[in-house]
Amino acid sequence: GNSVTQMEGPVTLSEEAFLTINCTYTATGYPSLFWYVQYPGEGLQLLLKATKADDKGSNKGFEATYRKETTSFHLEKGSVQVSDSAVYFCALSDPTSGTYKYIFGTGTRLKVLA
Amino acid sequence: DAGVTQSPTHLIKTRGQQVTLRCSPISGHKSVSWYQQVLGQGPQFIFQYYEKEERGRGNFPDRFSARQFPNYSSELNVNALLLGDSALYLCASSLSAGQGYNEQFFGPGTRLTVL
Numbered sequence: 543g544n545s546v547t548q549m550e551g552p553v554t555l556s557e558e559a560f561l562t563i564n565c566t567y568t569a570t571g572y573p574s575l576f577w578y579v580q581y582p583g584e585g586l587q588l589l590l591k592a593t594k595a596d597d598k599g600s601n602k603g604f605e606a607t608y609r610k611e612t613t614s615f616h617l618e619k620g621s622v623q624v625s626d627s628a629v630y631f632c633a634l635s636d637p638t639s640g641t642y643k644y645i646f647g648t649g650t651r652l653k654v655l656a
Numbered sequence: 657d658a659g660v661t662q663s664p665t666h667l668i669k670t671r672g673q674q675v676t677l678r679c680s681p682i683s684g685h686k687s688v689s690w691y692q693q694v695l696g697q698g699p700q701f702i703f704q705y706y707e708k709e710e711r712g713r714g715n716f717p718d719r720f721s722a723r724q725f726p727n728y729s730s731e732l733n734v735n736a737l738l739l740g741d742s743a744l745y746l747c748a749s750s751l752s753a754g755q756g757y758n759e760q761f762f763g764p765g766t767r768l769t770v771l
Contacts, residue, residue: 585746585763588759643714644748644760646698
């Protein structure tokens with residue numbers, strides 16, 4: 543079935559370091575891909591999305607490119623801040639059954655040190 | 657505009673009890689989905705409703721049920737609670753169902769603890 547695999551955390555970085563969080567997916571169709579962020583005690587906030595191959599989603603300095611050939615959607619940021627500390631979830635929309643439910647990865651915790 | 661709202665924020669129940677969680681979608685959104693997020697895991701899909709009809713169900717037992725009202729708000733009911741039902745329950749709304757590019761907007765969640 544469809545699935546999302548994320549790199550395990552936690553990821554600990556110093557402020558202004560470069561960030562990469564790996565995400566790969568398995569899907570039978572042509573899913574849309576999403577990155578969500580969850581701050582402590584809160585729900586999920588959409589960070590960025592890409593709806594077709596080679597699309598690049600970007601927001602708040604974060605970027606991710608939909609790579610169909612490698613079935614990947616890695617999240618990157620050039621210079622992280624302490625305020626970026628959170629849990630990041632990669633997700634795909636499942637085109638089966640007409641529901642387009644989201645399938646999430648297990649999440650990657652990011653801790654940025656000042 | 658108000659985002660997705662959920663009530664209550666926190667809930668403590670004992671095994672065997674029943675619970676009802678509530679969700680109000682963003683104005684104009686007609687689809688509501690429910691997810692269960694166990695501590696340390698990603699959210700797992702429970703239900704999706706669109707125009708008051710169930711459009712999808714995840715791999716959850718029949719103890720879980722839901723409905724959507726004419727104003728598009730929704731309730732999630734869980735009967736015969738088990739310890740393993742302890743989780744953050746997230747509601748998400750979207751404009752419609754069935755289009756993969758329509759992002760879902762999540763509420764803050766209801767934290768359910770079963771003792």
